[in-house]
Amino acid sequence: xxxxxxxxxxxxxxxxxxxxxxxxxxxxxxxxxxxxxxxxxxxxxxxxxxxxxxxxxxxxxxxxxxxxxxxxxxxxxxxxxxxxxxxxxxxxxxxxxxxxxxxxxxxxxxxxxxxxxxxxxxxxxxxxxxxxxxxxxxxxxxxxxxxxxxxxxxxxxxxxxxxxxxxxxxxxxxxxxxxxxxxxxxxxxxxxxxxxxxxxxxxxxxxxxxxxxxxxxxxxxxxxxxxxxxxxxxxxxxxxxxxxxxxxxxxxxxxxxxxxxxxxxxxxxxxxxxxxxxxxxxxxxxxxxxxxxxxxxxxxxxxxxxxxxxxxxxxxxxxxxxxxxxxxxxxxxxxxxxxxxxxxxxxxxxxxxxxxxxxxxxxxxxxxxxxxxxxxxxxxxxxxxxxxxxxxxxxxxxxxxxxxxxxxxxxxxxxxxxxxxxxxxxxxxxxxxxxxxxxxxxxxxxxxxxxxxxxxxxxxxxxxxxxxxxxxxxxxxxxxxxxxxxxxxxxxxxxxxxxxxxxxxxxxxxxxxxxxxxxxxxxxxxxx
Amino acid sequence: xxxxxxxxxxxxxxxxxxxxxxxxxxxxxxxxxxxxxxxxxxxxxxxxxxxxxxxxxxxxxxxxxxxxxxxxxxxxxxxxxxxxxxxxxxxxxxxxxxxxxxxxxxxxxxxxxxxxxxxxxxxxxxxxxxxxxxxxxxxxxxxxxxxxxxxxxxxxxxxxxxxxxxxxxxxxxxxxxxxxxxxxxxxxxxxxxxxxxxxxxxxxxxxxxxxxxxxxxxxxxxxxxxxxxxxxxxxxxxxx
Numbered sequence: 066x067x068x069x070x071x072x073x074x075x076x077x078x079x080x081x082x083x084x085x086x087x088x089x090x091x092x093x094x095x096x097x098x099x100x101x102x103x104x105x106x107x108x109x110x111x112x113x114x115x116x117x118x119x120x121x122x123x124x125x126x127x128x129x130x131x132x133x134x135x136x137x138x139x140x141x142x143x144x145x146x147x148x149x150x151x152x153x154x155x156x157x158x159x160x161x162x163x164x165x166x167x168x169x170x171x172x173x174x175x176x177x178x179x180x181x182x183x184x185x186x187x188x189x190x191x192x193x194x195x196x197x198x199x200x201x202x203x204x205x206x207x208x209x210x211x212x213x214x215x216x217x218x219x220x221x222x223x224x225x226x227x228x229x230x231x232x233x234x235x236x237x238x239x240x241x242x243x244x245x246x247x248x249x250x251x252x253x254x255x256x257x258x259x260x261x262x263x264x265x266x267x268x269x270x271x272x273x274x275x276x277x278x279x280x281x282x283x284x285x286x287x288x289x290x291x292x293x294x295x296x297x298x299x300x301x302x303x304x305x306x307x308x309x310x311x312x313x314x315x316x317x318x319x320x321x322x323x324x325x326x327x328x329x330x331x332x333x334x335x336x337x338x339x340x341x342x343x344x345x346x347x348x349x350x351x352x353x354x355x356x357x358x359x360x361x362x363x364x365x366x367x368x369x370x371x372x373x374x375x376x377x378x379x380x381x382x383x384x385x386x387x388x389x390x391x392x393x394x395x396x397x398x399x400x401x402x403x404x405x406x407x408x409x410x411x412x413x414x415x416x417x418x419x420x421x422x423x424x425x426x427x428x429x430x431x432x433x434x435x436x437x438x439x440x441x442x443x444x445x446x447x448x449x450x451x452x453x454x455x456x457x458x459x460x461x462x463x464x465x466x467x468x469x470x471x472x473x474x475x476x477x478x479x480x481x482x483x484x485x486x487x488x489x490x491x492x493x494x495x496x497x498x499x500x501x502x503x504x505x506x507x508x509x510x511x512x513x514x515x516x517x518x519x520x521x522x523x524x525x526x527x528x529x530x531x532x533x534x535x536x537x538x539x540x541x542x543x544x545x546x547x548x549x550x551x552x553x554x555x556x557x558x559x560x561x562x563x564x565x566x567x568x569x570x571x572x573x574x575x576x577x578x579x580x581x582x583x584x585x586x587x588x589x590x591x592x593x
Numbered sequence: 594x595x596x597x598x599x600x601x602x603x604x605x606x607x608x609x610x611x612x613x614x615x616x617x618x619x620x621x622x623x624x625x626x627x628x629x630x631x632x633x634x635x636x637x638x639x640x641x642x643x644x645x646x647x648x649x650x651x652x653x654x655x656x657x658x659x660x661x662x663x664x665x666x667x668x669x670x671x672x673x674x675x676x677x678x679x680x681x682x683x684x685x686x687x688x689x690x691x692x693x694x695x696x697x698x699x700x701x702x703x704x705x706x707x708x709x710x711x712x713x714x715x716x717x718x719x720x721x722x723x724x725x726x727x728x729x730x731x732x733x734x735x736x737x738x739x740x741x742x743x744x745x746x747x748x749x750x751x752x753x754x755x756x757x758x759x760x761x762x763x764x765x766x767x768x769x770x771x772x773x774x775x776x777x778x779x780x781x782x783x784x785x786x787x788x789x790x791x792x793x794x795x796x797x798x799x800x801x802x803x804x805x806x807x808x809x810x811x812x813x814x815x816x817x818x819x820x821x822x823x824x825x826x827x828x829x830x831x832x833x
Contacts, residue, residue: 359707366694456664
């Protein structure tokens with residue numbers, strides 16, 4: 066069985082991030098693109114390491130360095146849980162891969178373990194990337210014994226097991242429940258989004274408590290933080306005790322719970338796995354069609370309709386690209402139901418929300434617009450848009466319109482909540498309406514421009530396009546930069562006119578959108 | 594209807610897939626395009642329908658250059674690929690209605706045409722089901738119906754008989770004759786030489802990206818079978 070697991074995992078990893086294509090392609094431009102992606106990843110890793118070091122140094126300087134391992138372990142576990150909830154179900158129950166693998170002489174257990182391992186390896190790398198810099202800072206500042214490093218490495222390797230198992234259990238539950246419904250995708254989308262909202266609300270309230278406690282007396286706060294971590298995620302404290310105190314019992318407890326949880330999940334899942342996969346793959350056929358009146362639509366109208374049908378047919382696509390919109394509504398709701406001071410403390414953004422609320426509102430849906438992968442999502446069906454008599458303009462307009470139609474209800478709800486909460490004057494009201502609108506329009510077009518530069522058609526799983534492609538990563542970076550720069554300027558220059566800043570920002574965003582429509586994206590593509 | 598002049602296409606990595614290829618398909622022609630696997634058939638077809646760009650040469654459809662008047666060329670062309678990867682998230686009728694909207698086929702015409710063709714191909718009852726539930730052959734039939742909706746002047750098919758049942762193959766051959774009878778032209782690739790010999794009035798043989806034989810089917814084969822001619826010209830080419 067180990068051989069089967071090894072082979073299946075290897076094949077799965079080869080497809081991930083395009084490693085195998087990079088190794089074997091003769092296309093120079095593709096190699097260059099992968100190298101640029103590598104550089105981008107490197108940059109992100111350096112940024113992550115820097116961020117971890119900053120937090121660790123901060124804790125150590127405040128005299129509560131002993132909390133570094135617990136805080137980092139807790140952070141990694143939450144990140145792993147949050148990000149794998151989106152993909153655990155689609156990866157574990159990937160129907161197309163299942164149909165290919167089940168015909169081979171491999172057992173179900175091997176298929177499940179190989180899929181779990183594929184997610185595990187990437188999360189383990191993430192865990193190590195966070196833990197190692199933190200351990201280095203702790204090592205320099207707290208001078209621990211050798212056992213600290215041994216337990217630290219051991220923790221880094223096994224850390225993702227428990228959160229990944231929890232995410233997989235939730236993913237399996239969602240898949241299991243939705244497989245019994247006629248509208249499987251819709252049920253899966255709704256369940257995942259509800260779960261994500263609950264997690265986001267939970268993590269927001271947790272971070273608020275940490276921030277407020279950090280402001281209090283440090284030693285007392287340290288004890289409270291420890292208590293809080295113990296309450297929320299006890300394994301983080303077990304690992305921290307093993308690392309800091311060299312306590313082997315706590316490490317054994319962590320390993321036993323992690324491995325035990327995983328094995329129990331595996332044992333239960335393999336009993337239902339085939340049934341869930343078959344039910345998820347089953348499509349109802351009626352075979353009794355009667356011709357009804359066929360309405361004529363314009364070329365653009367029919368293309369927008371097709372885009373929306375495509376979008377809502379994929380739960381991975383919807384769940385991953387709707388997070389920004391959900392956050393926008395959550396933020397507006399928080400503005401309505403909380404006072405500004407508490408909200409800023411909860412978000413860890415003192416002075417920022419009241420100063421740059423329209424920018425924050427606009428920035429959220431820009432992080433991951435559906436257009437960031439809408440060209441790649443065409444996949445093997447890309448030939449259709451290439452051969453049908455539609456122009457590039459039709460294609461761009463239909464994809465951008467689909468994104469705008471998806472965002473519109475979230476935008477309207479958010480604006481209503483904000484207007485109810487703030488009862489703004491005309492200038493503030495206009496800012497609240499115009500700045501997010503400009504961001505949304507810009508984000509829709511920018512996502513598409515980035516996807517034109519970094520298309521990916523030869524994929525096997527939608528997860529690869531939506532979560533792991535260069536296009537979505539670069540789009541996220543573009544969104545981050547376009548949001549961070551004005552926020553930093555507005556906060557760093559308190560004397561600057563906020564309305565002047567908003568006006569300039571809207572003008573810049575719309576000018577950039579106009580520029581992309583003029584074909585700057587095309588020129589960049591030709592140059593690259 | 595279709596003129597390919599000195600077409601050359603080299604892939605990244607240096608492989609020349611099509612080398613200085615020229616041929617002409619006239620209105621009313623059923624033109625067969627045959628060759629070994631990897632000979633350059635699909636590359637040529639993809640260049641004609643706008644999927645691939647090319648390095649040298651010119652392609653004209655109904656007198657229009659595919660590079661400069663791409664949209665006008667596509668409006669009078671229909672393409673059926675070897676593997677019918679079509680929108681799985683649409684139902685059969687949604688797919689056909691989408692195609693009809695794109696080609697601006699009037700509502701009453703499309704309704705009648707879809708009903709007639711779908712009944713003939715035997716997929717009318719499943720038009721309300723998702724394409725993801727269709728077999729390979731059913732998808733192929735759906736693509737065929739979509740391709741015929743706007744009565745194209747040029748129908749380009751890549752291995753159209755793969756996956757079709759014998760009855761559907763017979764219907765397709767009938768459709769091809771009927772379309773050509775109305776003045777359209779058909780350009781298709783195939784490995785089934787018997788079909789090409791019986792169906793086509795002209796045939797081109799491609800080997801290693803180069804055109805090695807071309808002409809009216811009867812003149813090309815003479816008293817030999819197409820199979821003999823194919824082996825002769827392709828092996829002669831390899832020996833050179």
